[in-house]
Amino acid sequence: xxxxxxxxxxxxxxxxxxxxxxxxxxxxxxxxxxxxxxxxxxxxxxxxxxxxxxxxxxxxxxxxxxxxxxxxxxxxxxxxxxxxxxxxxxxxxxxxxxxxxxxxxxxxxxxxxxxxxxxxxxxxxxxxxxxxxxxxxxxxxxxxxxxxxxxxxxxxxxxxxxxxxxxxxxxxxxxxxxxxxxxxxxxxxxxxxxxxxxxxxxxxxxxxxxxxxxxxxxxxxxxxxxxxxxxxxxxxxxxxxxxxxxxxxxxxxxxxxxxxxxxxxxxxxxxxxxxxxxxxxxxxxxxxxxxxxxxxxxxxxxxxxxxxxxxxxxxxxxxxxxxxxxxxxxxxxxxxxxxxxxxxxxxxxxxxxxxxxxxxxxxxxxxxxxxxxxxxxxxxxxxxxxxxxxxxxxxxxxxxxxxxxxxxxxxxxxxxxxxxxxxxxxxxxxxxxxxxxxxxxxxxxxxxxxxxxxxxxxxxxxxxxxxxxxxxxxxxxxxxxxxxxxxxxxxxxxxxxxxxxx
Amino acid sequence: xxxxxxxxxxxxxxxxxxxxxxxxxxxxxxxxxxxxxxxxxxxxxxxxxxxxxxxxxxxxxxxxxxxxxxxxxxxxxxxxxxxxxxxxxxxxxxxxxxxxxxxxxxxxxxxxxxxxxxxxxxxxxxxxxxxxxxxxxxxxxxxxxxxxxxxxxxxxxxxxxxxxxxxxxxxxxxxxxxxxxxxxxxxxxxxxxxxxxxxxxxxxxxxxxxxxxxxxxxxxxxxxxxxxxxxxxxxxxxxxxx
Numbered sequence: 001x002x003x004x005x006x007x008x009x010x011x012x013x014x015x016x017x018x019x020x021x022x023x024x025x026x027x028x029x030x031x032x033x034x035x036x037x038x039x040x041x042x043x044x045x046x047x048x049x050x051x052x053x054x055x056x057x058x059x060x061x062x063x064x065x066x067x068x069x070x071x072x073x074x075x076x077x078x079x080x081x082x083x084x085x086x087x088x089x090x091x092x093x094x095x096x097x098x099x100x101x102x103x104x105x106x107x108x109x110x111x112x113x114x115x116x117x118x119x120x121x122x123x124x125x126x127x128x129x130x131x132x133x134x135x136x137x138x139x140x141x142x143x144x145x146x147x148x149x150x151x152x153x154x155x156x157x158x159x160x161x162x163x164x165x166x167x168x169x170x171x172x173x174x175x176x177x178x179x180x181x182x183x184x185x186x187x188x189x190x191x192x193x194x195x196x197x198x199x200x201x202x203x204x205x206x207x208x209x210x211x212x213x214x215x216x217x218x219x220x221x222x223x224x225x226x227x228x229x230x231x232x233x234x235x236x237x238x239x240x241x242x243x244x245x246x247x248x249x250x251x252x253x254x255x256x257x258x259x260x261x262x263x264x265x266x267x268x269x270x271x272x273x274x275x276x277x278x279x280x281x282x283x284x285x286x287x288x289x290x291x292x293x294x295x296x297x298x299x300x301x302x303x304x305x306x307x308x309x310x311x312x313x314x315x316x317x318x319x320x321x322x323x324x325x326x327x328x329x330x331x332x333x334x335x336x337x338x339x340x341x342x343x344x345x346x347x348x349x350x351x352x353x354x355x356x357x358x359x360x361x362x363x364x365x366x367x368x369x370x371x372x373x374x375x376x377x378x379x380x381x382x383x384x385x386x387x388x389x390x391x392x393x394x395x396x397x398x399x400x401x402x403x404x405x406x407x408x409x410x411x412x413x414x415x416x417x418x419x420x421x422x423x424x425x426x427x428x429x430x431x432x433x434x435x436x437x438x439x440x441x442x443x444x445x446x447x448x449x450x451x452x453x454x455x456x457x458x459x460x461x462x463x464x465x466x467x468x469x470x471x472x473x474x475x476x477x478x479x480x481x482x483x484x485x486x487x488x489x490x491x492x493x494x495x496x497x498x499x500x501x502x
Numbered sequence: 503x504x505x506x507x508x509x510x511x512x513x514x515x516x517x518x519x520x521x522x523x524x525x526x527x528x529x530x531x532x533x534x535x536x537x538x539x540x541x542x543x544x545x546x547x548x549x550x551x552x553x554x555x556x557x558x559x560x561x562x563x564x565x566x567x568x569x570x571x572x573x574x575x576x577x578x579x580x581x582x583x584x585x586x587x588x589x590x591x592x593x594x595x596x597x598x599x600x601x602x603x604x605x606x607x608x609x610x611x612x613x614x615x616x617x618x619x620x621x622x623x624x625x626x627x628x629x630x631x632x633x634x635x636x637x638x639x640x641x642x643x644x645x646x647x648x649x650x651x652x653x654x655x656x657x658x659x660x661x662x663x664x665x666x667x668x669x670x671x672x673x674x675x676x677x678x679x680x681x682x683x684x685x686x687x688x689x690x691x692x693x694x695x696x697x698x699x700x701x702x703x704x705x706x707x708x709x710x711x712x713x714x715x716x717x718x719x720x721x722x723x724x725x726x727x728x729x730x731x732x733x734x735x736x737x738x739x740x741x742x743x744x
Binding site: 019021022024065066067068069070072073074076077078079080081082083084085086087088095097100102103106117118119126127128152154155156157158159160161164165208286290321322323325326327329330340341378380381382386387388390391415421 | 577638
């Protein structure tokens with residue numbers, strides 16, 4: 001734990017994102033906490049750094065180069081045009097040039113050249129090749145834990161080089177020689193044993209759901225069910241576990257229940273797979289990612305549901321949308337009428353369009369809303385049938401439940417959106433300085449619409465974004481309450497009946 | 503090889519060696535890219551949902567540098583002008599390799615000369631940009647300046663032969679056709695031509711082992727060449743244990 005440090009200096013809000021001059025070494029001192037042996041071992045990695053780690057790391061790199069076309073091609077073809085250099089929120093916020101995507105990739109590329117290219121072997125000096133050393137590994141550990149794998153750089157790269165692929169490979173290599181990051185590895189230990197990232201047992205989960213039920217009944221006077229482990233329900237709902245306890249996550253989760261209630265669709269949460277998040281992606285480990293996902297398939301099977309609908313979580317939606325079918329598919333035991341998986345926004349919008357729920361938009365009239373596109377949803381997934389549905393569908397949901405909606409600057413939304421600053425397995429206290437600085441671009445663009453349009457709500461569909469912004473936006477002077485779940489807005493505006501059915 | 507001088511003989515041999523290295527090198531890199539599996543669906547979205555759409559996306563990247571255009575207009579301008587000019591220059595150079603000269607190549611003659619001037623100018627611009635933008639200077643290494651200089655010098659020596667120290671074009675074509683038809687002809691004793699040719703040979707040998715492989719590599723970039731259809735169509739990971 002970093003403890004009570006000096007106040008982190010935040011950039012003055014002007015509404016503009018300025019490209020800073022480079023400040024070499026600005027974040028060289030960050031040292032994310034190392035995983036303990038038991039965290040590593042639980043995931044099948046060596047507990048501590050192995051004796052021949054240099055050789056082992058290079059061998060692992062060779063293994064990954066033969067397994068991932070992305071890595072092999074991206075190691076070779078960067079021309080260093082510089083188009084990515086001003087695109088990373090961490091560079092813009094920290095000014096450290098090693099946070100420029102190409103420079104981050106270069107940390108791996110120089111080792112790649114040394115061991116895997118003719119030029120690097122013959123003339124390392126001319127080819128910019130470097131041996132794997134203690135110093136190199138220190139830099140890897142530091143700077144590959146300053147990438148949130150948000151893929152913004154890959155949008156602007158003429159070859160689509162995706163730094164996330166490089167970061168994932170680097171973390172996989174480090175884990176394979178016993179150098180793990182505590183935050184991700186400890187959490188993955190919990191989800192693969194208890195079933196969620198928090199290590200929340202079934203009894204606690206049950207209590208939470210009962211609490212939500214009571215809350216809704218008290219507030220709305222309607223008995224909405226939040227069922228757990230109900231065999232034979234139509235829908236298995238997989239939510240990020242933060243939805244069970246954090247704010248504004250839980251307000252969103254409350255909204256899912258109201259939507260299902262009004263739709264007359266039976267649903268359930270699973271205590272065995274009570275986590276949508278899949279940090280296996282963050283550490284680039286295929287088997288761990290598969291193992292975490294497999295619990296969800298098994299739960300769907302055991303609960304005999306017809307479909308899986310997932311909640312508001314960005315990276316998890318990437319894993320679900322893009323990877324589930326590969327990792328744990330096919331989903332032939334589910335009803336083929338429905339998309340497997342379905343995003344809650346897809347479900348809700350469809351319902352709204354078919355007049356399946358009654359909405360009173362005026363319930364949100366005290367809000368002027370903008371929408372933050374979460375990186376993994378924006379650049380690594382889709383919703384609906386059309387490319388770009390991942391941008392339009394959440395916006396349509398918001399516009400159907402709110403009268404006042406405005407967009408942030410066009411260079412900072414949709415595919416150009418900025419990461420919240422806490423994604424990719426970096427949502428940990430010891431990296432608070434990085435997280436605050438990484439949120440600068442979003443803070444500036446938010447400031448612009450707050451000043452110009454009086455925005456008081458920034459809605460989003462990612463548990464990490466919600467947690468990160470709730471924590472760091474106040475450091476820029478925003479009210480924490482500005483952060484909202486999309487289904488929180490739905491929950492406010494939905495008019496509850498008894499079951500009406502569709 | 504009775505009728506040629508020792509120097510000609512060496513250069514003719516080097517031409518065959520460089521061509522062989524270029525073709526074998528590029529082919530082996532491309533084979534490596536093509537044969538390395540892509541375990542997961544990772545297109546940068548929004549992405550096309552059909553193969554035809556992906557072809558369009560790649561065509562946009564290759565013909566118009568669409569992503570770079572989004573990224574940086576000035577770099578796009580320099581890079582695009584350079585590549586377009588290079589394409590014209592290469593087209594023009596086919597006149598030295600073909601008998602008779604096809605109409606297309608003949609037409610590219612006059613504009614090809616001016617394209618050479620524009621190409622060298624664009625390279626100078628890219629070189630200066632690389633040095634003067636602090637972020638780009640930080641990421642630039644010897645190799646990056648080397649390639650710009652090499653191609654720049656090839657352009658300059660070519661232009662010198664056209665405008666200043668005129669080369670005997672007929673002799674040059676005779677020499678090249680001799681190589682193409684495997685019937686060696688004496689190399690013109692023109693120092694500028696020999697420098698020009700030497701630099702080209704260096705470029706050809708260097709190409710497959712360098713970042714110049716971006717030329718073929720782009721087609722194998724999963725973020726650009728994959729169809730966005732993971733829910734509709736199960737993508738199977740070739741190396742996953744079933």
